[in-house]
Amino acid sequence: MKNGLKKWRFLPLVAAMAFILSGCGEPFLSTLQPAGEVAQKQFNLMMLSVAIMVLVIIVVSIVYVIAITKFRRSKLGEDFIPKQVEGSHRLEVIWTVIPIILLLILAVPTVALTFELGDQSGAEAEDEEGNREALVVDVRANLYWWEFSYPDQGIVTAQELVVPTDQNVYFNVIASDVKHSFWIPAVGGKIDTNVDNMNKFYLSFDSERAEEANNLFYGKCAELCGPSHALMDFKVKTMGEEDFNQWVTAMQEAGEAEQQFESDTVADGYAVFEDQGCIGCHAINPTQQIGTSTGPNLTTFGEREHVAGILDNKDSEEVQAENIKNWIRNSPDLKPGNKMPVYNQDDLSDEDLDALTEFLMSLKVNNE
Ligand code: HEC
Ligand SMILES: [Cu+2]
Structure with a gap:
């Protein structure tokens, strides 16, 4: 009897693991x-x-x-x-x-x-006026963040790729520091992003499946690139072609519009953003510095699902503010080895940080 039981002693462990891992x-x-x-x-x-x-x-x-x-x-x-x-x-x-x-x-x-x-021939096809028919996105992988620029539309964004559904989207992928790999598990990849040469491929995003996924897919770096490799995530927002065109227009208009501040605190926050030199690494204009910035473009930061791709940015405003402050003060703890400087109390007072955070949260293109 005892032996019979012994045989099954791993069963609860296996069952528990199956249960946990399936989640x-x-x-x-x-x-x-x-x-x-x-x-x-x-x-x-x-x-x-x-x-x-x-x-x-x-x-x-x-x-x-x-x-x-x-x-x-x-x-x-x-x-x-x-x-x-x-x-x-x-x-x-x-x-x-x-x-x-x-x-x-x-x-x-x-x-x-x-x-x-x-086959990349679809990326070359032109309509009667000589405009490219397909959408082309340049992807640049950096330690540990992603830049997406739309050369034909003249706009750039970071951390969140925005794409229309039910058509081929052509990607040109490169890296600016070490080799990474661009991978959207549910949609395709992986493809290496190299420093020396550009890789090209295409993907398409099915509208029905996208709807099931709440129009949000998860992307990953699939090439071990450093201590925060596992945190090098990006998101993919999918939308119908019409919504996509609207998004492009909103981005282009935001590029031309004059900077406007919702409140005095936000204006103060912008002043801190300039004084602290944040602006040297982070553009807040979607048409600026395509492919050259050393930090993620922050034009749409207030609308992003996550801070730095990993911390919640959508829960409540308090959580969002908490996470942003935490990031600015402790980014090396959150993403070891990342290229953003640390700002402690000596560099940046709590008061300035509050204003700065409000300013960052106000960075939006679509007024939802
Ligand atoms: C030397 C360049 C540099 C400076 C200066 C800098 N940053 Fe950054 N910042 C980065 C880099 C690089 C990242 C991406 C880190 C990562 O995810 O690995 C980043 C990420 C961020 C993010 C998250 C972006 C996102 O899309 O989720 C925020 C917010 C941010 N920085 C705010 C600031 C603020 C505010 C300042 C000024 C107080 C500042 N940064 C100064 C380089 C810089
Ligand atoms: Cu990587």
């Missing part, structure tokens, strides 16, 4: 929930290779079980010698040809899809 991760942070045409094709290919592997495992297991049951020594006696088959032409042909066929079944769609997904 891991955000919805649509999985390659197994494809949310676009590219992801779907990659998923199909994965399923094909899994199917082939399962088939091989099943056949081998069956042969193995037959061999160990049929040819037991206790059944056939000590001196039994089975039929000798070495050099059998038939067998040699069978076990050479079957793997070749399996490999072909896997290789043909893989190579075909590799070329199909590498």
